[in-house]
Amino acid sequence: MKYPKLITLTFLSLLLVSSCVSRKEIVYFQGIDKASAALEKNQNKGLRIKHNDLLTISVSAPEQEAAMPFNLPVVGVPQGAMELGGLSVNGRQQLQTYLVDSEGNIEFPVLGTVSVAGLNRQELSGKLKKQISEYVQNPIVNVRLVNFQVSVLGEVMRPGTFDVRDEYLSLPKALGFAGDLTIYGRRGNVLVMREENGQKVHEYLDLTDPNVINSPFYYLQQNDVVYVEPNGAQMQSASYNRNAGVYISIASVLISLAVLITN
Structure with a gap:
C-alpha cells in the first residue's frame, strides 16, 4: 500500500514544479474595445530634437x-551619380550630418548658428524655410533625424539596439523588433527609460492594460531603453538547477519501475 502513496506524492511534486499562468498575466491590451484612447495627443507632436542628435537637412528650389x-x-556618392542639392540621384542619399551641440544649436x-533643440522635424523645416526664403525663392527644406535608436533588454527573444527609420515607434513595435517577450517576461511591468532636459526619467507600463496607449512613454523617443523584467518563476529558477525538472521526471520513472518490479 505504500507504493501508491509514493506515486501520488511524486505526481503532486511534479504539479508543484509546473506553474499555471492565467490569461490576465499574458494577453496584451485586455478590454481594448472599452478603452478611451487619446492617441493624437501622444502621436502627432513628433520627435523633439535633442542635444547630440544627428540631422540631415537638404534644401532644394x-x-x-x-x-x-x-x-x-x-x-x-557612387561614381557617375549626379548631385542635386546634396542628393545622389542615381544612388541613395549621402548627406553629411549636422550635430546638435550642448547648447541645442547647429551651424x-x-x-x-541656428537653434534647433526642442523643435520637431516639421517645425525646424518651417523655421529654415522662412530664413532661406530671404535668399532663395520657394525653397523646399527636408529634415531627417538619423540617430533614432532604441534598446530593448531583458526577457525578450532577441535583445539589442535597433535603428528606426519611422518617426513614430510604439512600444509594441519596438518589442516586435526584439522578437516579443518570452513567456517569462512580466507584461504588467515593462520599464521605459529616457532622457529629458538632461535628466533621466522612467515609467513602468502595463501591457495588459488597454489604457497603456495613453501613456507619454507608449511612443518611444531616440535613445530610449526598454527593459522587460523576468517574472517570479523565472527569478526563483535562477537560484535552482535548471535540470531539476528533468531529475524529478527521471526519479518518477525509476519509482514506477521499482513498483512494477516489486509487484
Whole structure:
C-alpha cells in the first residue's frame, strides 16, 4: 500500500514544479474595445530634437543653383551619380550630418548658428524655410533625424539596439523588433527609460492594460531603453538547477519501475 502513496506524492511534486499562468498575466491590451484612447495627443507632436542628435537637412528650389550654398557637400556618392542639392540621384542619399551641440544649436551654411533643440522635424523645416526664403525663392527644406535608436533588454527573444527609420515607434513595435517577450517576461511591468532636459526619467507600463496607449512613454523617443523584467518563476529558477525538472521526471520513472518490479 505504500507504493501508491509514493506515486501520488511524486505526481503532486511534479504539479508543484509546473506553474499555471492565467490569461490576465499574458494577453496584451485586455478590454481594448472599452478603452478611451487619446492617441493624437501622444502621436502627432513628433520627435523633439535633442542635444547630440544627428540631422540631415537638404534644401532644394526651382532654381537649384541658388539652393546649393545651403547644402553640405555630399560624401560617398557612387561614381557617375549626379548631385542635386546634396542628393545622389542615381544612388541613395549621402548627406553629411549636422550635430546638435550642448547648447541645442547647429551651424548651418549661410545662416550661421541656428537653434534647433526642442523643435520637431516639421517645425525646424518651417523655421529654415522662412530664413532661406530671404535668399532663395520657394525653397523646399527636408529634415531627417538619423540617430533614432532604441534598446530593448531583458526577457525578450532577441535583445539589442535597433535603428528606426519611422518617426513614430510604439512600444509594441519596438518589442516586435526584439522578437516579443518570452513567456517569462512580466507584461504588467515593462520599464521605459529616457532622457529629458538632461535628466533621466522612467515609467513602468502595463501591457495588459488597454489604457497603456495613453501613456507619454507608449511612443518611444531616440535613445530610449526598454527593459522587460523576468517574472517570479523565472527569478526563483535562477537560484535552482535548471535540470531539476528533468531529475524529478527521471526519479518518477525509476519509482514506477521499482513498483512494477516489486509487484
